[in-house]
Amino acid sequence: MSTSTVARPAPAPQSLRPQWMRSFDTTMGVCLYVSKWFLLIMVGIAVVAALIMTRITTPEVSIVQFGQQAGIWFPFSLMIMCGVLTPTIVMHGITRRATSVGSVLTAVAMAALFTAAFAVFLVLERWIFEALGWQAGLASDPERLALGALAPHLPSLFLVFCAANISGLLVHTAYYRLGGLFGTAALPLTLAPVILVGALGGRPNSPGRPWGPAPDSLPGNLAVDLGLWHPVIAIAIITLAAAAYLLLIRTLTLSPKES
Numbered sequence: 324m325s326t327s328t329v330a331r332p333a334p335a336p337q338s339l340r341p342q343w344m345r346s347f348d349t350t351m352g353v354c355l356y357v358s359k360w361f362l363l364i365m366v367g368i369a370v371v372a373a374l375i376m377t378r379i380t381t382p383e384v385s386i387v388q389f390g391q392q393a394g395i396w397f398p399f400s401l402m403i404m405c406g407v408l409t410p411t412i413v414m415h416g417i418t419r420r421a422t423s424v425g426s427v428l429t430a431v432a433m434a435a436l437f438t439a440a441f442a443v444f445l446v447l448e449r450w451i452f453e454a455l456g457w458q459a460g461l462a463s464d465p466e467r468l469a470l471g472a473l474a475p476h477l478p479s480l481f482l483v484f485c486a487a488n489i490s491g492l493l494v495h496t497a498y499y500r501l502g503g504l505f506g507t508a509a510l511p512l513t514l515a516p517v518i519l520v521g522a523l524g525g526r527p528n529s530p531g532r533p534w535g536p537a538p539d540s541l542p543g544n545l546a547v548d549l550g551l552w553h554p555v556i557a558i559a560i561i562t563l564a565a566a567a568y569l570l571l572i573r574t575l576t577l578s579p580k581e582s
Contacts, residue, residue, distance in 0.1 A: 342417045346425025347432075349412055350405040354398070354433055361397055362440055365390050369448070382457045387444045391480070394437045395487045395517070402430055402491025406499065410577050423572035427565050430488035438481040482557045486520035489564045496571045516564040520557045 369386050376382050405426050412422045493513035498506030 342421035343424040343428070346412055346417050346422045347428045348425075350408060350426055350429040351432060353404065353408065354401045354429060355436075357401060357404075358398075358433070358436065361393075365393065366444070369444070382452065385445060385448060385452075387441070387448045390444070391441065394441055395484060395521075398430075398433045398437055398484065399487045399491040399517070401433065402426070402488045403495045405429055406492055406495025409499075409572065409575070413577065419573050419575055420569070423569045426492055426572075427489070427568065430492060430565075431485055434481055434484035434488055437484050438477055441480065442477055478554065479557075482554065482561065483517065483521050485561050486557070486564070487517040489561055489568060490514050490517040492568050493564060493571075496568060496575070500571065500575065516560055519560050523553050523557055523560075 369390070372386050373382060376386070409419075409422055409426070412425075413419055417425075490513055493516070494506075494510065497509040497513045500506075501509060
């Protein structure tokens with residue numbers, strides 16, 4: 324009597340990929356799906372606002388620039404949504420560590436995406452405005468958005484977006500672990516990264532010095548010109564916040580209903 328050996332099926336290609344990459348694919352895919360509609364709506368709002376402004380006066384400032392706050396807080400909300408996905412991803416066999424790494428990478432990638440989108444929108448707006456004989460500068464300085472002067476704005480904008488996204492992850496984690504009351508009480512801590520980075524250097528103070536203070540971000544005379552220390556401190560704040568998030572997720576206990 325002969326015995327036959329049944330060959331075991333080869334694992335699916337996706338299972339051979341690193342777990343952090345699978346986590347990143349899941350969270351980034353969700354964020355991209357929602358973000359494309361947000362960016363299209365943002366373009367539509369800018370066009371409508373420009374048309375309305377032309378009925379009143381000749382536009383003299385960039386309209387897209389006022390979407391910077393939306394670029395901060397919309398991805399922030401997406402990071403909260405990524406946090407909501409964490410228990411589901413973990414229950415599909417991905418470790419908490421890999422899940423948290425994927426979420427942090429998504430936060431950085433979304434910051435890069437929105438920085439690039441903001442820059443493209445500003446450049447396109449400037450070309451259109453110049454073709455129509457309008458100006459397209461920042462509200463405080465019409466020369467700030469000359470094509471050659473735009474690049475120094477982007478690193479500080481990217482850091483602010485990164486800080487906002489990491490804050491979004493921390494906000495969800497605090498509410499998940501501590502509940503509504505204590506999660507709300509922890510908001511000064513979980514929102515600290517975006518507040519501190521935005522206050523340290525949200526934009527250049529002159530074309531030749533891209534890392535000057537942001538005087539209107541801090542009350543009174545608290546704004547300090549730290550020069551090139553601005554990006555160093557901002558990166559340190561973001562790194563510490565990301566490390567705190569990674570630690571909190573690694574020790575996360577799923578609620579009984581989700582586990």
